[in-house]
Amino acid sequence: MTAEPLLSLRGLTVDFRLPQGVMRAVDRVSFDLAPGEVLGIVGESGSGKSQILFSLMGLLASNGTVGGQAVFQGQDLLSLRPKELDRVRGTSLSMIFQDPMTSLNPYMRVGDQLAEGLILHKGLSRSAARAEAVAMLDRVRIPDAAARARRYPHEFSGGMRQRVMIAMALLVRPALLLADEPTTALDVTIQAQVLDLMAELAREIGTAIILVTHDLGVVARLCDRVVVLYGGRIMEQGPAEALFEAPAHPYARGLLQATPRLDEALTPRLGTIPGTPRSGGAMLPGCPFEPRCPLRLPVCAQVQPALTARGGTLAACHLEAER
């Protein structure tokens, strides 16, 4: 990192109190994000990737606690008071959620939902805020934006609603956009459209993105850097190109092999990772991926591997280190 990072996570930890004990969803995750950079966080369901975003936004479920540091524009998001956090969330940090069908208020006109943040945080008048909202809806290519702004969410399709969410998130021109699987709930045919639109607008505004997804194709197309998460821990991280070219961690390799590719149509069968992702429970002393790893060594179950430099990436694996 040459420039001052926009966001710097240090040992971010998220725990959930459950009836059967404390479950660690995110375990000492650290990474930096430069201004304007697009970072992809990939991993299976339950790997803790969404919880990283929720913890940054102060939106964890009430039984969740967060530890570590997340310095964003010089202040630690995790220790802000509610008022200060509201200020940050309203002006420089935005989030797009997974399910556009339920993420908009069904009782409020779309335009008003966009405008309310501007009125509150930027002190715009109602009419000025509405005008900006319409302009933004136009930029996310909502046809006839001025008329559509007076409509209610149920009068929009899923793809349209996610565009509205994107417009709402980028309206305040945030420095960082957190996108939690923004297209998972959408038709495959419009997923790419919506993502490209989001990335394009963010680039124009100069907004950095953390994109949480399990779609490696999306990561390859949009992201500058990738973090691979498993069991709440970083398995591997590095520039997208290097990681896709030569994944060092067996889990990252498995993920890539499990992704269909158009240019290798002759592969007889799509690769799979045997077993199921671990869901909560006590932390293992060793590598969380050890039980499913095809290349595990005796040491893997005992000692947690640290992130060490490989070809072009950082990976947490004993195997490569011993070679």
Added chain:
Amino acid sequence: MLRFIGKRLWDGGLTLAALVTLTFFVMRLAPGGPFSRSRKISPEVLANIQAAFHLDEPVWKQFARYVWGLLHLDLGPSTRFRDYSVSDLILSGLPYSLTIGFWAVVVASLVGVSLGIIGALRRNQPADYLAGLIGVVGIAVPIFVIGPLCQLVFGLKLGWLPVGGSGQGWRSLVLPVLVLSLPNIAYISRLTRSSMIETLRENYVRTARAKGLGGGRVLRAHVLRGALLPVVAYLGPATAAIITGSILIETVFAVPGIGRHFVDAALNRDYPLVMGITLLYGALLIFFNIGTDLLRGWMDPRLRHGR
């Protein structure tokens, strides 16, 4: 909008017609008649009385006569309260029931919704438990227990309020209104609480928080409307029931309302009074249901579809 109201009124009219028909015939199917419980009277006198009320005619003819009267806004004479028409009885009692019922609805809504909101926001904290306790007491303790208790404490011991009757203006209203609203406070506060908790979990509320709107604004602009919709749906029919009086309240507090007719008229086989009271309740129920639907349509744009 006007077409919607027109259609609902037309439907309501049909419902009332069905209600009149059904009540009329079902009542005559029940054994006994208006004068079968009276003191022994000679067959000649009974026949005369029956004839005076047209009870000697075939049932279909009685029905036609009743409907004809209804169309002229004539609900007929009461067979029990001689010299009074059903309209007289209803018009003399309704204002008392209406006044007490109206204020009970107002108190129950305000207090119930407030308690529910506090309970949802301070979940599993002392305030929530207190609201819950009021709820349990309100639902579990019957009016004929809490009513006399209030009379003893506020009427006799403290002497603040009259024990009953209707002669002291607003002071006569306080106790019946309070006691009548208690079970409704309980029900509304439980309803509001659970609906609030559900709404607070909605994704769109999370979106509002993510916009940094702050707790108060999130609550006012995004949570309340969705949370109150079920309460409004409950209040419509409940209002019709509450403002037509309660026999318990009117008996305990000696209020000359119409609530007691609901039970007495049926026991006395006072055919015309039963019909009148049923019709009144049915009409109010339909009226408040239409009102509720309009209000909910105003609150929830998704319900406006298909109008």
